[in-house]
Amino acid sequence: EFHRSVPAAVQVTVRDALNQAMDEELERDERVFLMGEEVAQYDGAYKVSRGLWKKYGDKRVIDTPISEMGFAGIAVGAAMAGLRPICEFMTFNFSMQAIDQVINSAAKTYYMSAGLQPVPIVFRGPNGASAGVAAQHSQCFAAWYAHCPGLKVVSPWNSEDAKGLLKSAIRDDNPVVFLENELMYGVPFEMSEESQSKDFTIPIGKAKIERQGNHVTVVSHSRYVGHCLDAAAVLAKEGIECEVINLRTIRPMDVESIETSVMKTNHLVTVEGGWPQFGVGAEICARIMEGPAFNYLDSPVTRVTGVDIPMPYAKILEDHSVPQIKDIIFSVKKTLNV
Amino acid sequence: SGKMLSNISNVLRACAQKNGAAVVMSARTYADFTTQATFEIKKCDLFKLDEAPATQVVMTRDEGLQYYRTMQTMRRMELKADQLYKQKIIRGFCHLYDGQEACAVGIEAAINLTDHLITAYRAHGYTYTRGGTFNMQIVLLRGGIAKGKGGSMHMYCKNFYGGNGIVGAQVPLGAGVALACKYQENNQLCVCLYGDGAANQGQIFETYNMAALWKLPVIFICENNRYGMGTSVERAAASTDYYKRGEFIPGLRVDGMDVLCVREATRFAADHCRSGKGPILMELQTYRYHGHSMSDPGVSYRTREEIQEVRSKSDPISMLKDRMLSNNMASVEELKEIDVEVRKEIEDAAQFATTDPEPPLEELCNHIFSNNPPVEVRGTNPWSKLKSVS
Numbered sequence: 001e002f003h004r005s006v007p008a009a010v011q012v013t014v015r016d017a018l019n020q021a022m023d024e025e026l027e028r029d030e031r032v033f034l035m036g037e038e039v040a041q042y043d044g045a046y047k048v049s050r051g052l053w054k055k056y057g058d059k060r061v062i063d064t065p066i067s068e069m070g071f072a073g074i075a076v077g078a079a080m081a082g083l084r085p086i087c088e089f090m091t092f093n094f095s096m097q098a099i100d101q102v103i104n105s106a107a108k109t110y111y112m113s114a115g116l117q118p119v120p121i122v123f124r125g126p127n128g129a130s131a132g133v134a135a136q137h138s139q140c141f142a143a144w145y146a147h148c149p150g151l152k153v154v155s156p157w158n159s160e161d162a163k164g165l166l167k168s169a170i171r172d173d174n175p176v177v178f179l180e181n182e183l184m185y186g187v188p189f190e191m192s193e194e195s196q197s198k199d200f201t202i203p204i205g206k207a208k209i210e211r212q213g214n215h216v217t218v219v220s221h222s223r224y225v226g227h228c229l230d231a232a233a234v235l236a237k238e239g240i241e242c243e244v245i246n247l248r249t250i251r252p253m254d255v256e257s258i259e260t261s262v263m264k265t266n267h268l269v270t271v272e273g274g275w276p277q278f279g280v281g282a283e284i285c286a287r288i289m290e291g292p293a294f295n296y297l298d299s300p301v302t303r304v305t306g307v308d309i310p311m312p313y314a315k316i317l318e319d320h321s322v323p324q325i326k327d328i329i330f331s332v333k334k335t336l337n338v
Numbered sequence: 339s340g341k342m343l344s345n346i347s348n349v350l351r352a353c354a355q356k357n358g359a360a361v362v363m364s365a366r367t368y369a370d371f372t373t374q375a376t377f378e379i380k381k382c383d384l385f386k387l388d389e390a391p392a393t394q395v396v397m398t399r400d401e402g403l404q405y406y407r408t409m410q411t412m413r414r415m416e417l418k419a420d421q422l423y424k425q426k427i428i429r430g431f432c433h434l435y436d437g438q439e440a441c442a443v444g445i446e447a448a449i450n451l452t453d454h455l456i457t458a459y460r461a462h463g464y465t466y467t468r469g470g471t472f473n474m475q476i477v478l479l480r481g482g483i484a485k486g487k488g489g490s491m492h493m494y495c496k497n498f499y500g501g502n503g504i505v506g507a508q509v510p511l512g513a514g515v516a517l518a519c520k521y522q523e524n525n526q527l528c529v530c531l532y533g534d535g536a537a538n539q540g541q542i543f544e545t546y547n548m549a550a551l552w553k554l555p556v557i558f559i560c561e562n563n564r565y566g567m568g569t570s571v572e573r574a575a576a577s578t579d580y581y582k583r584g585e586f587i588p589g590l591r592v593d594g595m596d597v598l599c600v601r602e603a604t605r606f607a608a609d610h611c612r613s614g615k616g617p618i619l620m621e622l623q624t625y626r627y628h629g630h631s632m633s634d635p636g637v638s639y640r641t642r643e644e645i646q647e648v649r650s651k652s653d654p655i656s657m658l659k660d661r662m663l664s665n666n667m668a669s670v671e672e673l674k675e676i677d678v679e680v681r682k683e684i685e686d687a688a689q690f691a692t693t694d695p696e697p698p699l700e701e702l703c704n705h706i707f708s709n710n711p712p713v714e715v716r717g718t719n720p721w722s723k724l725k726s727v728s
Contacts, residue, residue, distance in 0.1 A: 033521070059521065065551070070510045070544025077514020080499055081454065081528075083521060104504050105511055111705045112488035115728065117499070118708035149706055149715075173708040252713060290720040 009192055015185040017159035018048050021166035022086065024198045026056055029084060032170060035062040035075055036088030036125075045090050046126065046185055072098035072123070076105045079121040079175075086170060089125035092141045092179065099144075106175040107150030122169045124178035127155070128222065128273045129322050131183065135310035140274030142221065145177045146251040146283070152204055153251040155179045157225040159189040161248055164202030172204060179250075181223045207254035209261070213241035216332055217261040219284060220271040221247040224323060228271050231328035242332065250280060258284065259293040266298040267335050273322050276305040302335045304328055374398040375665040379599045385582045385589035385619075391606035395598050399667045402658065405447065405597050406668075407676050409439040409655050412463045414684045416628070419462065419479060419490075423632045427692060428479045431503075432490050434628040435463040440654035441561055441622050442467045444600025445529055448608055454519065456499040456512040457531035459491040460561075460626070464531075468498035476691035486697050487705060506532060506539030509558070513549045516556035516617075527555040527611040529604075535566020537580050546584045546617070553616035557607045558584065560621045561594065567630040568639040581621035594622030595652040625652070704728075 012020075025032050038045045040053035040063040053061040064071040068089065075087035089095040095102065106119045128140035146153045152174055156162040162180070169176040194200060210225060211232055220228045225246045232242035243261050247253065262268050268288060270281035281303035288294060288301060307321045376396050384390055397405075416436040422428045435442070442463035449455075457464050465475055470493060479490050488494075491503045499515060502508040512530025519526040532542065537560050549556050560580040564571055571578045581589035588610070592603040600622060607618045625648045629636025636645070662668045703715040703726035715724040 062552075065544075065547060067541075067544035067548065069541040070513075070548055073507060073510020073541060074514035074517055074545070074548060077456075077499070077511035077516075078518045078521070079514070080511065081515040081518035083518045100504055100507055101510065105502070105507055109500075110708050112492040113494040113500070113705075114487040115705040115708070116494045120708075152707075174710065 009190045010196065011188040012159045012163075012191045013186055013188045014156075014159050014162045014180075015046070015048055017163040017189075017191065018166055018180065018185075019050060019052070021163045021170070022049065022052060023055070025167055025170040026052065026060055028198070029170075031082065031084045032086065033060045033062065033078075033083060034086045034088065035064055035071060037064055037066060037090050039063060039088050044088075046182060048180075048185065049088075068094050068097035069101060072101040073105060075121055076101050076119060079106070079119045080109070080117055084120050084170065086122045086124060089123060091130075091137060091182070092125050092127040093137050093139055095123065095125070095141065102145070102151070102175070102177070103148055107148050109150075110174070111150055118173050119175050120173045122166075122172075122176045122178055124166070124169075125180060126182040126185075127179035128181055129183070129306070129311060129318075132313060132315065132318065133311075134313040138311035140272070140306065141177075142179055142250050142272070142274055143279045143283070145179075146253075146280070150175065151251060152176045152249070153179065154204055154249050155221040156248065157184070157222055157246050158187075159191050160195045161202065161208075161246070163191070163195060164200055165204065165248060168201045168204050171201065176204070179222065184223050187226075202248065205249045205252045205254060207248055207257040208246045209243060209257070210246045211242065211244040213243035213265065215241045215265055216243070216267040216269060216336060217245060217258065217265045218242045218269045218271060218328070218332065219245045219247060219258055221250060221280065222273065224271045224273055227323060227325050228328055231325045231332065234325070234329055235332060240332065240336065240338070247280075253283070253287070255284075255287045255291065258288065259291050262288060262293040263296045266296050268297065268301045269304060269328070269331050269335050270301065271304040271323055271328055273306050275308050276303060277308065279303075279305060281305055299335055299337065302331045304331045370666075371399055371668065372666045375661075375667060377598055377661060379596060379602065380593045382599070382603055383581065383591035385579075385584075385591075386586075387588045387590065389606075391590070391592075391599075391602040393602075395602050397598060397661075397667075399662075401447070402662045402667050403672075403676070405443050406655070406658055406662070406673060407680065408443050408467065409597070409658065410677060410680050411683070412436075412439045412442065412466055413655060414680050415466065415475070416462060418476075418684045418688050420628070420632065422476075422479070422688060422691070428490065430489055431459065432479070432632040433460040433630065434632070435460050435626070437627040437648070437653075438561060438563060438594070438624045439463060440597040440600050440657075441559075441594050441624055444597040445559070445604045447597070447601045448604035449527070449529060451497065452524075453526050453608075454497045454499070454512075454515045454528040455531070456502070456508045456515065456528065458502055458505060458508055458533060458536060460533070461491065461493065461501040464498065465493045465495065465501065468495055470495045470498070476687045479691070487701075506536040506541050508532065509536070509539070509542045510545045512558075513545045513554050513556050513617075516549065516554040517552070519555050520553075525612060527557060527608060529557045529559060531559045531561055533566060534560060534562040534564065534571050534578075534580060535569070535574065537562075537583060538575060546587055546619075549617040550584075550587050553614065555611040555614075556617045557604070557611060558587070558617060558619045560619070561624055562621055563624050563626045565626075565630070565639060568634070570639065579621075581619055584617070584619040587617050587619050589619040589621065591621045591623065594624030595648075595654050595657065597654055597658055700725075
């Protein structure tokens with residue numbers, strides 16, 4: 001038996017994974033282009049688009065003035081006329097300036113035109129909490145966008161998620177809101193050999209079981225998937241085996257995967273960074289109640305969420321405004337009544 | 339010329355059927371009509387422009403007849419829509435375009451169907467000039483079988499991007515279409531329309547900036563009909579010189595009631611765009627006879643005398659008709675014949691719309707996503723699981 005090397009897996013940060021995805025899609029399809037503030041000559045406010053302007057030039061990577069409503073509308077118009085724009089919001093907080101274009105011009109048009117006018121556009125950028133940026137720069141928009149028919153809303157956690165889902169989003173003929181997380185940009189993850197291929201995509205609308213377990217289903221998205229896995233590691237030492245589900249897509253949500261898991265574990269905890277009212281966890285609760293998994297629940301669903309306040313600045317306050325690992329551990333134990 | 343001969347023979351037949359005293363009708367052959375004439379049209383007001391659209395313009399008989407027929411069709415279409423709305427066959431919002439016909443017809447006369455156009459909600463005229471057949475329009479307004487997901491404000495066809503309900507939102511969209519034209523290097527342009535009310539929207543100024551910065555081939559056109567819903571221009575705008583509000587974008591103010599003025603100005607603007615100079619702005623001074631929408635009688639914020647004055651002195655169809663008759667480009671009978679044909683077409687279309695079945699309920703959830711496998715859609719209650727296909 002000859003010695004064989006393990007297939008090459010590499011460590012890639014989420015930032016580089018996003019960069020690779022855009023680079024590959026820009027190369028693959030000349031209709032794809034990127035526009036937003038500082039995306040070109042500055043290499044991206046968070047360096048996500050580093051090197052792309054140098055490689056592809058002014059036509060494919062466009063710096064815009066600070067005019068979210070205007071440039072989001074321009075991006076949607078370009079999509080209507082046959083191009084495939086990636087429209088970056090420096091953070092999704094600024095997308096509120098442009099939200100009419102996302103909802104009324106992008107999301108609803110295919111329906112209103114009864115299938116005559118598709119809008120193949122990706123709106124991407126960092127979403128949710130960062131560090132010390134305070135209330136106006138820390139809001140999570142997953143629930144707001146996921147409320148609307150006609151949009152797909154994607155929320156990657158790790159590098160493979162980021163690359164595979166962004167490629168799928170760009171190839172999708174529909175408007176996709178792609179929610180990144182600034183705190184994840186610099187985090188390296190191992191990426192499989194498969195995920196290094198230029199054709200690697202992850203389907204939108206399918207969740208992933210990150211960790212198998214029998215005692216409780218823990219569902220999350222974005223950065224908090226990592227927190228859930230850390231909590232699961234601690235809980236495992238106490239004999240509690242968590243099944244951790246990474247939603248990957250908020251809309252359309254893969255409720256079936258959650259139901260299948262709950263029918264096995266009989267307990268459900270949701271974890272998100274956003275506010276509790278009308279949020280992602282609230283939607284999961286409602287869907288579970290309406291479906292076959294309800295009868296398998298041994299206790300009500302528990303939601304772990306951000307605190308219902310605008311994000312404060314001081315570190316100690318900020319740290320206590322979002323779910324910590326100990327909050328997840330506490331909530332799992334309460335749900336299991338241990 | 340075959341059509342001309344059949345027109346003549348129809349005229350003769352119609353005369354022969356008149357009872358009473360025999361009418362001596364000399365057979366007017368095509369040789370009797372002037373094939374084209376030169377007209378002196380109003381000069382445009384210019385902003386940051388050294389050249390101007392032509393003021394001596396040629397119109398051929400064929401062009402005149404086509405403009406006449408198109409404008410008359412649009413006029414009768416809007417009046418029919420009014421009727422259908424009052425009969426509750428058309429529902430919701432209905433914003434009528436009668437009075438403004440010269441704008442849509444003049445613009446289309448100066449661009450190609452391969453160019454692009456987008457407007458706001460007063461869109462029936464453009465839906466027609468851009469190629470949406472009349473039957474389709476009535477069916478859409480009614481919400482009939484083929485489409486009907488959007489209604490009056492959301493009708494689309496090739497290179498026509500609606501029909502947009504959010505005031506001003508269509509302006510960045512139009513610049514985006516122009517960006518696609520420039521990107522694809524296809525020498526096409528986008529005509530991007532908005533009203534005097536929308537002209538105060540912030541996103542329009544954002545769009546002016548980017549269009550000028552990137553030299554996008556977009557013709558911004560402000561259809562100034564003097565009133566944004568019930569608010570006159572003087573009460574809404576610190577500056578009512580809408581053609582100047584592009585600041586660094588050259589502008590033209592045009593008589594929007596004269597189809598030839600609109601055509602010449604649009605030709606000038608299209609040349610400007612296609613030569614790579616970037617955007618240009620046109621203000622068309624026009625007027626709507628109806629209120630803002632079918633819910634607005636249109637007489638609480640303006641006088642009936644004003645409306646009547648515009649009808650009698652500036653009606654675009656009358657103006658064209660007078661020009662053609664006084665230059666021997668057509669006969670009274672010929673134009674009447676067109677009126678009769680148009681009326682019939684509209685009646686038939688309305689009849690079609692009234693009897694066309696409503697959309698089947700199976701259509702309810704379709705067209706959420708393009709090029710997508712079928713998805714399940716939640717109905718009004720948890721047991722209602724509906725299906726959506728692309």
